[in-house]
Amino acid sequence: MLRSEFELLLNKTLSPSRFKDYAPNGLQVEGKKEINRVVTGVTASQALIDAAIDYKADAIFVHHGYFWKNEDPRIVGMKYRRIASLIKNDINLYGYHLPLDAHPTLGNNAGLADAIGLLNRSGLQVGVPIEESIGVVGELNEPVSSDVFRRIVESAVGRSVLFECVNDRPIRRVALCTGGAQGYIEQAVAVGADVFITGEVSEQTIHIAREMDIHFIAAGHHATERFGAQSMAAYLSSECGLEAVFIDVDNPA
Known part of the structure; x- marks a missing residue:
């Protein structure tokens, strides 16, 4: 599936235009043009990105992505390391917050x-x-x-x-x-x-x-908030013909 087609599919499914959200919904970091393998998770942490790299994922779908309102806009430190890992490995990052809730x-x-x-x-x-x-x-x-x-x-x-x-x-x-x-x-x-x-x-x-x-x-x-990412992995596998897996990065909070 093409990257553009994947985002259209997600937008059709989750209808982000209905929500006034705290972060951009949809493609947040661009990667490779063709998407076949997808990792879903709750938060786009470094641990989830590393797991997606090991899985050889073409895209990551998360509930908590990047570029939240009122956060420091500079790509430095932890944010730089996360985004650099995505770009270096040509992985697309998609985030859907309130639409997934x-x-x-x-x-x-x-x-x-x-x-x-x-x-x-x-x-x-x-x-x-x-x-x-x-x-x-x-x-x-x-x-x-x-x-x-x-x-x-x-x-x-x-x-x-x-x-x-x-x-x-x-x-x-x-x-x-x-x-x-x-x-x-x-x-x-x-x-x-x-x-x-x-x-x-x-x-x-x-x-x-x-x-x-x-x-x-x-x-x-x-x-x-694991439920949505789990459901999306199952949906992308069964309904869309993609290889999709939910990866749970434990968090006691």
């Missing part, structure tokens, strides 16, 4: 919702279609205790989680938004969720959870 079947939020078994889903952002909403609301098949729900989430993300349990009511209605979305907790309250799941926690988040009577789970930024 929001995609209703391939996205990070959809993957986490699938893993914990949410039904009757809608967008966390009221009045925004689910395919454009940064966050998901849904229901479990039946109410469960907080202890059972913790185990469900820990099984889904493959790690222990921070769980602020604020009451003894069963959990059924769940709001979630992967990554660093702890600031969305009040939106979760507004849609009547019993619990809000995200990746990170801030000091004030716990006070908000306690005072607004909503359970809160911080399940890890990296852990909650």
